[in-house]
Amino acid sequence: MSKKVLVLGETREGSLRNVSFETIAAAKKISGGGEVVSVLIGDSVGEFGAELVNYGADRVITVEHPHLKSYTSDGFGQAMMAVIEQEQPGALVFGHTAVGKDLSPKIASKLQTGLISDVTDIEGEGEDAVYIRPIFSGKAFEKVKNKGGVDFITIRPNNIAPLEREERSGDVSSLSVDITNLRTIIKNVVRKSAEGVDLSEAKVIVAGGRGVKSESGFEPLQELADLLGGAVGASRGACDAEYCDYSLQIGQTGKVVTPDLYIAAGISGAIQHMAGMSNSKVIVAINKDPEANIFKVADYGIVGDLFEVIPMLTEEFKKVMK
Amino acid sequence: MNIYVLVKRTFDTEEKLVISGGKIQEDGAEFIINPYDEYAIEEGIKVRDEHGGEVTVITMGGEDAEKQLRTALAMGADKAVLINTEDDVEEMDQFTSAYILAEYLKDKEADLILAGNVAIDGGSGQVGPRVADLLNINYVTTITSLQIEGEKVTIIRDIEGDAEELETSLPLLVTAQQGLNEPRYPSLPGIMKAKKKPLEELELDDLDIDEDEVEAKTETIEIFLPPAKAAGRILEGDISNQVSELVGLLKNEAKVI
Numbered sequence: 312m313s314k315k316v317l318v319l320g321e322t323r324e325g326s327l328r329n330v331s332f333e334t335i336a337a338a339k340k341i342s343g344g345g346e347v348v349s350v351l352i353g354d355s356v357g358e359f360g361a362e363l364v365n366y367g368a369d370r371v372i373t374v375e376h377p378h379l380k381s382y383t384s385d386g387f388g389q390a391m392m393a394v395i396e397q398e399q400p401g402a403l404v405f406g407h408t409a410v411g412k413d414l415s416p417k418i419a420s421k422l423q424t425g426l427i428s429d430v431t432d433i434e435g436e437g438e439d440a441v442y443i444r445p446i447f448s449g450k451a452f453e454k455v456k457n458k459g460g461v462d463f464i465t466i467r468p469n470n471i472a473p474l475e476r477e478e479r480s481g482d483v484s485s486l487s488v489d490i491t492n493l494r495t496i497i498k499n500v501v502r503k504s505a506e507g508v509d510l511s512e513a514k515v516i517v518a519g520g521r522g523v524k525s526e527s528g529f530e531p532l533q534e535l536a537d538l539l540g541g542a543v544g545a546s547r548g549a550c551d552a553e554y555c556d557y558s559l560q561i562g563q564t565g566k567v568v569t570p571d572l573y574i575a576a577g578i579s580g581a582i583q584h585m586a587g588m589s590n591s592k593v594i595v596a597i598n599k600d601p602e603a604n605i606f607k608v609a610d611y612g613i614v615g616d617l618f619e620v621i622p623m624l625t626e627e628f629k630k631v632m633k
Numbered sequence: 634m635n636i637y638v639l640v641k642r643t644f645d646t647e648e649k650l651v652i653s654g655g656k657i658q659e660d661g662a663e664f665i666i667n668p669y670d671e672y673a674i675e676e677g678i679k680v681r682d683e684h685g686g687e688v689t690v691i692t693m694g695g696e697d698a699e700k701q702l703r704t705a706l707a708m709g710a711d712k713a714v715l716i717n718t719e720d721d722v723e724e725m726d727q728f729t730s731a732y733i734l735a736e737y738l739k740d741k742e743a744d745l746i747l748a749g750n751v752a753i754d755g756g757s758g759q760v761g762p763r764v765a766d767l768l769n770i771n772y773v774t775t776i777t778s779l780q781i782e783g784e785k786v787t788i789i790r791d792i793e794g795d796a797e798e799l800e801t802s803l804p805l806l807v808t809a810q811q812g813l814n815e816p817r818y819p820s821l822p823g824i825m826k827a828k829k830k831p832l833e834e835l836e837l838d839d840l841d842i843d844e845d846e847v848e849a850k851t852e853t854i855e856i857f858l859p860p861a862k863a864a865g866r867i868l869e870g871d872i873s874n875q876v877s878e879l880v881g882l883l884k885n886e887a888k889v890i
Contacts, residue, residue, distance in 0.1 A: 384762070384772065409792040413774045416727070416762035425728055425850030428757040441854065447754055450650050451657065454855040494771035494801055501796040511793060515889075539890065557812055558794030563646055563753060564668065564811045566794075572889040583646055590859070593887045595879065601867070609865040611882055613875050623876045628890070631880055 312438055313345035314401025314462075317394065320351040320363050320371075321410055327359050329512050330406035330466070332366040332473035337430075337466050338404045339367060339474070343437020348372060348398060352390045354380035360483030367474040371483040372398070378490040381497040382410050386490050388417050393488040395422070402462035408511070411465045424461045431470040431569070431590075448563045448586035468512045469569050503558045508542040510559065515541025516570045518561055518588070521548040522577015522598065522617055529555055531621045532576060538628055544568065546584045562587035574624075576617040580605030597621070634686030634781075637741065638677045639734060639748035639761065640705060641667040642698045646753060652856055666701045669749025671816040672809035676779060677747050678709040679814065684781060686744070687711045693733060695719040699832065706827035707819030713832040721837045726849035727755075731763030733847060736840045738768060743804060750775045750808035758808070765806035773801060775810040 318334035320327060331349070338347040349368035351359055353375060360371040374390040391414065395403075403418070405411035407429045419426035432443040434454070441456045442464055457463070510516065517536040519529055529543060536543045544566070545559040561568055563583040573591035578584060580596070580603055588594070589608050596609035597620045606612045613620055644650075645663035652658065666674070677688040689712045690705040692698045702713035716733055718725065738746065746765070751758040758774070765772035777796065778789035784802045791797075791810045819827070837844065866882075868875040883890050 409775070412758055413762065416731075416759040417766045417772075419728075419759070420731065420763045420766035423728075423850075425726060426757070426759055427851055428727075428759060444756075446756055446856070447644065447650055447657075448646075448756065449859070451652065451856055451858050453853045454857075455851050455853050458850055458852050460850065495773065496800045498798040498800060500792070501798070503795055509793065556794075558791075560811075572883065572887075586646075593883065593889045594865070595883070596865070606865060606867060608862060610862075610887065611879055612865055612867040613872070613879060614867060615872050615875070619872060620876060623873060624880070627876050627880045631884060632890070 313343040314341070314437070315346045315348065315398065316342045316402040316404060317398055317400040318347065318349050318368070318403070319391070319405040319411065320349045320359065321406055321408060322351070322353060322356060322359060323509070327362055328406070328408070329473065330408055330468040331363060333466060333468065333471045334404045334406055335363065335367045336473050337433060337464070337471045338402070340433050340436050341402045341404065341440050341462060345401065346370065348400070350374070350391065350394050352379055352387050357483070357485065364479050364481035364483065365476050367479070368481060370481050373483065373485045374488050375485060376488065376490045378493060382413070383493055383495045383497065384413055384417050385493045385495060387414050389490050390488050391418055392421060394486060397486060400461065403464070405465045407465040407467045415463065415465050419463050422461055422463070424463050425457050427455050427457065427464045430464045430466045433471070445590070449567065449590050450586060467569065469514075503556050508540065510542045510544055510566055511568060513542035513568070513570050515539040515572045516544045516561075516568055516591070517541060517574045517576065518544035518546065518578060519549050519554070519576050520546040520578030521552060523549055523554055526554050528618070531618065531625070535574070535621055535625045535628070538625055538632070539572070541570070541572070546578045546581070575605050575609070576621055578605050579603045580608065634680065634684045634744045635742055636677045636681055636686055636688045637738060637743045637746045638670070638673050638688060638690045638705070638710065639746065639764070640670045640674065640690050640692045640701060641749070641752045642692060642694055642701045643667040643752055643754045650858065652858060655856060657856060664697070664701065666704060667749050667752045669751055669753070669809055669811070672811065672813045673747035673749050674705050674708055674710060675814045675816040676809060677745070680745060680779070680781060689714060691716065691734065691737065693718050693730060702832055703827050704819060706830045706832070707823040708817055709823065712830060715832065715834045716840070717834055717836050721844050722847060724849045724852065726851045727757050727759035727763060728850045729847045730760050731767060733837070733840065733842060734760070735764050735767035736842055737835070738764065745803060746806040748806070748808050750810050761806055761808040770804045770806055771801055772806040772808070773799065774808045776807045777810050777812040779807060779813070
């Protein structure tokens with residue numbers, strides 16, 4: 312049996328986040344041929360509707376209101392519930408992002424449904440869909456299914472491939488919702504994460520540990536990351552030593568990432584760090600200590616000084632990428 | 634101020650996982666307070682010390698969880714509650730947990746409820762916001778700073794690395810992110826005092842909850858370990874050869890660039 316699936320689209324700094332397209336691809340599997348409707352919430356998001364259609368949404372609903380300029384669980388909750396009431400979906404897919412993580416439990420609670428969070432893969436289609444998610448920070452996985460009612464999942468960014476972009480046609484409509492009684496007032500957002508590539512969505516991550524030795528030690532890593540269109544990350548050791556901001560931390564506490572390529576430089580590979588990156592598709596380790604734990608999860612390893620290896624690597628990549 | 638902290642007993646982060654009979658083996662494993670819940674306990678104690686009142690820590694599970702509650706009492710919490718679900722609930726999910734906690738909390742007139750933003754075992758991060766929704770109070774997740782003046786609450790929260798400053802009011806549920814504080818270690822006098830602090834044990838009957846009401850909405854059908862990774866390749870030769878070999882491998886074998 313087919314079902315209608317509502318997915319949440321997300322924007323960040325004036326453009327659509329990739330995870331918006333990934334939710335559409337996930338929804339296609341769950342829908343069993345049913346309609347996939349993407350929902351965009353904000354103060355001015357209408358312009359993005361057509362692009363969601365190009366990535367496979369059959370229809371787009373926008374909810375626009377001045378009170379929806381910044382995310383609040385009250386504001387976005389009211390908007391989402393109004394769309395759900397109108398559309399009566401059989402399933403919901405959000406990204407496992409700051410917004411998705413905060414909003415999804417509220418919606419699940421209001422609908423009195425289960426919620427399967429942080430899904431990295433979907434097996435089967437339609438009614439038979441089963442969801443795979445990491446537990447114990449990726450040390451194990453579980454297969455979970457919904458026992459009845461609305462299927463509701465959040466998907467981890469960068470794990471479910473979006474559909475090919477094509478010029479497609481589909482209806483983009485707006486729903487007017489009265490947003491009232493916001494209990495949270497957003498005052499300010501201080502950007503601490505690096506410009507450009509979002510760590511959790513990056514295809515390439517160059518991460519540094521204690522071996523980076525100083526704040527300026529991150530510069531060659533940043534240069535390599537910039538060349539590869541990636542982002543810089545760090546181990547807890549590097550953050551604790553104040554070589555970089557905690558917003559870069561990857562691990563059991565910190566971010567869990569699954570890029571295509573993870574380059575670990577001067578990271579020994581504490582179990583807590585590995586929990587945050589061991590599911591990366593390809594791992595490269597660079598460390599002076601041949602006994603370092605990180606080599607156990609690495610696909611390729613170079614035993615050497617990162618300050619020698621990383622700049623050479625940057626030069627070598629420049630040659631082959633010409 | 635009437636402060637409650639939601640606490641979960643979890644596997645020690647250093648534990649190696651062994652799966653047998655479709656379940657994670659718990660025999661002989663070390664258990665700890667979920668690390669994010671430690672931040673919540675610490676913050677609860679700090680808020681009480683500044684504004685007065687009482688901190689009650691709550692957990693759900695079996696008798697074994699008493700140990701983690703005693704640790705929280707030794708840190709400085711005033712009272713503890715164990716909702717013992719061992720005999721009544723076979724399969725729990727986040728719906729189940731939130732429902733039971735909210736039933737306990739609904740007549741407690743809590744001013745502030747704190748929890749970890751995620752448990753390192755299940756990793757869903759749902760229970761806090763679900764409890765707030767059931768109690769019809771506001772919630773703010775992944776907080777790194779909390780200031781309370783009268784009813785007014787000023788918070789900084791982590792949103793994927795960026796810091797968001799916001800204002801809200803009590804009653805409120807917050808979930809703790811790393812960076813909120815440095816949780817204290819229980820002191821020896823704290824440990825001695827904790828033995829005499831009240832620890833109440835309740836069952837679903839005491840909360841007038843019927844087992845059917847809390848039946849899980851989702852079902853785990855399998856637990857498995859990630860496929861073992863084949864040993865990686867440590868490159869050899871002089872560094873410049875290793876570097877060009879690596880780039881070649883990434884391009885032609887791994888095909889990631």
